[in-house]
Amino acid sequence: MQLLYHLIEIIVKCVVVFGCLMLCVAYMTWLERKVLGHIQIRYGPNRCGPFGLLQPFSDGIKAFFKEDLIPGRADKVVFVLAPMIAIVTAISIFAVIPFGNQFTIPGTNWVVKLRLADIDIGLLYIFGLASIGEFGIVLGGWSSGNKYGLTGSLRAAAQMISYEVALGLSIIGVIILSQSLRLTEIVNLQAGGFWNWNVWYQPVAFILYIICGLAEINRTPFDMPEAESELACGFNIEYSSMKFALFFMAEYAHMITMAAVAVTLFWGGWQPPLPFLSFIPGVVWFCIKLFIFVFFFIWQRGTFPRLRYDQIMKFGWKILFPLTLVNLLITALVISLKG
Amino acid sequence: MAENIGTLFQWLIFLGVAFISILASLLLVTRKNPIHSALFLVLNFLCVAVLYILLYSQFIAIIQVVVYAGAIVMLIVFVIMLLDLEVELRSGLKFSYTKLIGGFLALFFFLGIFYAVVAKSPTGKIGSSYTSENITNNVKAVGEVLFTQYLFPFEIVSILLVVAMVGAVILSKKRA
Known part of the structure; x- marks a missing residue:
């Protein structure tokens, strides 16, 4: 019976997290268009429902009923597989994110932990799946049989490999501080007020993580693989209908994951900013912090112009990579001197 | 159950x-x-x-x-x-020498794996295996062993990687 309850708990948690994530993705597209609109002194979507709130659903219905084209020169199996790889990995990463502490179901002594999987290698799992997810974009561009698509995916491959190195190195400082790869432990060590958050101990790492993270999920100013003005959408040029929507959703899901990891590693996860505020559930704090990051990602998209490709590669290898190494060295030195 | x-x-x-x-x-x-x-x-x-x-x-x-x-x-x-x-x-x-050499290498490695499976401990030592009990400290255990018992091979491998990297840079810089 215990086993059955356990199974039910896992399934319910998976469904709830998946549903919330998909709803977040849908409303992030709305938020992004709205915020970008106001940044550019426009209204953004305002026709479908109040404040355009039903826009994501009408977009979804439109994408679903559009004609699904597969180009004649395309590698058909890979062409269909690529968006699936992108969306599956983007969603699966969320399995290890701890989005709250635990609570007891009223009337029973059944404790529900608010995370799907609490594994010893949580942080590495995120990187592993993110690196698999890159295949989605790279193969999508290649299999289209289109020059722009191929150029986009070559750029994506080079850019992601380059920034993955700096991204991985930037968070090693946090791992050294918390002496664990388990995300729950990293969060627990940041308990007791906002002055304990890792962002004060690893400020350089935090900024580097945000920059590399933006490059990793191909957001402006690093959106080289799909640069509209030069590559006419790059890797997803031949995609239409639901396959394009999958790529689109994968990008936004990935953005939420990047923000969630940033919150977990640097901003104390579900911990409240001040100890006496702990009567508000951790999930609320997690969502507030997540929203701040997501808003920042949208805001900076409306602010910065796209960089040139050679500038991106130079920036990644000659500035970010040495900076992360220096940050790592200093962190390790301080920790070893302290004992 | x-x-x-x-x-x-x-x-x-x-x-x-x-x-x-x-x-x-x-x-x-x-x-x-x-x-x-x-x-x-x-x-x-x-x-x-x-x-x-x-x-x-x-x-x-x-x-x-x-x-x-x-x-x-x-x-x-x-x-x-x-x-x-x-x-x-x-x-x-088409037939080529690379395929022949590759085939032999594959056979060789297969025999190596076969030997490792049949002979229980090729080095005479049996490594510690993980069970569901001590799985939680997996990363820590690997790190500790890597930086104490196997520190020398670890460093040698890192030097080897640096050499390979320098070699790649030199090859790509060479003017044809």
Whole structure:
């Protein structure tokens, strides 16, 4: 019976997290268009429902009923597989994110932990799946049989490999501080007020993580693989209908994951900013912090112009990579001197 | 009851993954299109990672995914995309010395693996294995052993990697 309850708990948690994530993705597209609109002194979507709130659903219905084209020169199996790889990995990463502490179901002594999987290698799992997810974009561009698509995916491959190195190195400082790869432990060590958050101990790492993270999920100013003005959408040029929507959703899901990891590693996860505020559930704090990051990602998209490709590669290898190494060295030195 | 179900599931996963892994390796060597081969290589690596997890070695499993399935195959795919695929496809199944040498090497490595399976401990030492009890400290255990007992080989490998990197830079800088 215990086993059955356990199974039910896992399934319910998976469904709830998946549903919330998909709803977040849908409303992030709305938020992004709205915020970008106001940044550019426009209204953004305002026709479908109040404040355009039903826009994501009408977009979804439109994408679903559009004609699904597969180009004649395309590698058909890979062409269909690529968006699936992108969306599956983007969603699966969320399995290890701890989005709250635990609570007891009223009337029973059944404790529900608010995370799907609490594994010893949580942080590495995120990187592993993110690196698999890159295949989605790279193969999508290649299999289209289109020059722009191929150029986009070559750029994506080079850019992601380059920034993955700096991204991985930037968070090693946090791992050294918390002496664990388990995300729950990293969060627990940041308990007791906002002055304990890792962002004060690893400020350089935090900024580097945000920059590399933006490059990793191909957001402006690093959106080289799909640069509209030069590559006419790059890797997803031949995609239409639901396959394009999958790529689109994968990008936004990935953005939420990047923000969630940033919150977990640097901003104390579900911990409240001040100890006496702990009567508000951790999930609320997690969502507030997540929203701040997501808003920042949208805001900076409306602010910065796209960089040139050679500038991106130079920036990644000659500035970010040495900076992360220096940050790592200093962190390790301080920790070893302290004992 | 619960333990029996757990064991049963482990066996089912093992059988499925092992079968897919063998299938993926067969397809990997028989596909004509190099990109498809690279994709089956990824599938094979992922299956091997699952096998590691079944052996309670999470750390090795995830390193397998990050380093091999992620980084290395991505580089392979990157290089294949830059190559002219038409020439590769036309060369087809012609005989060449590289294939002969590769075949011999494959046979050699297969015999090596076969020996390792049949002879229980080729080095005379049996490594400590992980069980479901001590799985939580997997990363810490690997790190400790790596930086104490196996520090010298670890450093040698890092020097080897630096040499390889310098070599690659020199080769690409050379004026033809």
